[in-house]
Amino acid sequence: MELFQLSRAANVRDAIEAGASSRTAQQGADVRFLAGGTTLLDLMKLNVERPGRVIDISRLPLNQVEATADGGVKIGATVRNADLAHHPLIRERYTVLSQALLAGASAQLRNMATTGGNLLQRTRCVYFRDTAMPCNKREPGTGCSAIDGFNRTQAILGTSDACIASNPSDMNVALMALEATIHIQGRNGERAVAIDDFFLLPGNTPERETVLEPGDLITHVTLAPPAAGSRSVYLKLRDRASYEFALASAAVVATVADGTLSHVRIALGGVGTKPWRSREAEAALASATPDADAFARAAAAALAGAKPQSENGFKVELARRCLVHALKAATAPA
Known part of the structure; x- marks a missing residue:
């Protein structure tokens, strides 16, 4: 792990302004947001992620699960996975999401991992996590070691000649079936993105995994009311x-x-x-x-x-x- 500066965001605007100084919104960013840290800190220890500055957003007021006026639900970006899985609204009306969360990781990790962090979870491809090996996702243009190497756990849908890494999340699969909307604040204001549009296929730019731009912060996720009788x-x-x-x-x-x-x-x-x-x-x-x-x-x-x-x-x-x-x-x- 390399040296980095750690600071705490006072509010959402403070976090966005700090993040906007980042070179890119994905790998190699100068500034990264820290909530639960269950993925980011691991990748920093492996020198896969090497931010110069880490912004702690864990104390921002983004940790609530609330019913919406239309009968849906609003999930804050820093809601812990365990809290979300066991929340009565989720267990009763969005069973698939509760089941997916409880199928992931361990109880200890679910107590730390957050909704926003899970949306941005990086692949578990062994070549991505090994800085001694070529990886287009980690270092664009170096090649994809998995194509001719160990690929038992890799993707079979949405792949390209540049990357076959699979997405590791359970939560995001459930959110996809629930047609979730991701709410983002950035330098250019607020926007809402359908989850299917939020994630990008690798194509020729596997280092870019989502539509997030430098400084963008996921603030919450919304789910529409469940279909009647579903x-x-x-x-x-x-x-x-x-x-x-x-x-x-x-x-x-x-x-x-x-x-x-x-x-x-x-x-x-x-x-x-x-x-x-x-x-x-x-x-x-x-x-x-x-x-x-x-x-x-x-x-x-x-x-x-x-x-x-x-x-x-x-x-x-x-x-x-x-x-x-x-x-x-x-x-x-x-």
Whole structure:
């Protein structure tokens, strides 16, 4: 870890002004925001992140979960994962989010990790975290070591010739299925970004993972009211039962009315370079009878564009089965 200056932001504006001096909003930033620190501090110890200044935002008034006037919910950026998972509003109305949070990390980490930090969680690719190895995400133009190396845990959807790193978050998969909106304040004011637009595909610029600009600060996340009669499920498949990242996961929000699916939203984790919304699977299930054949068609549609590497081809079938099981659970009679 290199030397850095640590200061505490007095308010949101103070944090934004400090962050605006950053060279970039992603890797190599001069200034980084610190909340729980469960990812940032690890990467600083590995010299993957080398900020000259760290701004503590943990005491800003962004730590509340509140019902909104339209029946939805507002989640502050510094709400701890554990608090969010166990909040009555989330457990009762957004079950998929509570389940996803509780499937992630460990109890100790959930007590520290925050909503905003989880949105910005970096990949667990071993080459990204090893500064002795080439990595386009860490050092653009050096190459992607995972393509010809160890790639068992890497993505099969949304990849490019420059990067195949998978997104590690559980929370973000659930937020994708819930069509969350990310609220950001920056030098140019406030803006709201749909979560599917918030994350960027690697393309030729894998070092840029989100739409955030220097100085931008996530202030909160909003969720629309749940669709009437909907049920939601998060299913995570991994090498061991706890403290492990997903090989494949599925978040499903579904409504069955008069024997057919009137509303369905699907997102996959562990298989995409970003939390992966599958509109193809949703289209396959539009007005369909929720049965095994329909679920199989949806799973096939979801993975039709998969591009597995030398060691992760198993993820195609694993993700299909994961989605089928999640759909069964979300549409089973109450």
